[in-house]
């Protein structure tokens with residue numbers, strides 16, 4: 449299925465499944481496919497979107513998402529858990545931070561372009577199909593192959609509702625380092641800038 453035809457609202461309740469959604473055409477035929485894991489609770493509730501692999505060499509979030517997916521029991525869930533473990537599929541395929549095809553840093557091309565280069569197409573579809581469904585977004589990053597980072601969490605530092613929701617989630621996560629970003633968000637984290645979605649960005653590095 450192409451992601452244009454994917455509708456989260458069409459999935460049944462108390463349902464857990466994995467999807468491979470065609471998202472951008474590959475040179476030589478076929479598509480780059482976005483893996484997506486959905487847990488739809490038995491009861492209505494908020495939607496948590498979690499993404500990883502925005503940078504293709506940051507593996508901890510990519511590995512953590514399937515573990516959470518296996519542990520969740522949708523019949524005991526209120527709301528929806530939607531997880532995209534590898535957003536930057538061409539970069540992951542090449543074990544690189546950015547795309548080897550168009551050179552873009554996926555985190556810097558929001559809101560993307562449906563007719564643009566591959567990274568811009570991926571972002572445009574994320575913005576059209578997943579972000580509007582989310583009440584809250586968690587964006588998982590790490591130091592990748594190049595850096596070593598402390599465990600830290602970035603959040604929106606603001607007195608408004610968005611900032612307070614982001615702060616509460618950051619505190620609940622319990623990371624030893626918190627990194628507040630005042631509005632308007634200018635560079636990182638751009639994933640939900642301007643979308644009105646409270647979010648946190650977790651950076652982690654294995655010991």
Ligand SMILES: [Zn+2]
Pocket residue numbers: 502503506588589590
């Ligand atoms: Zn990253």
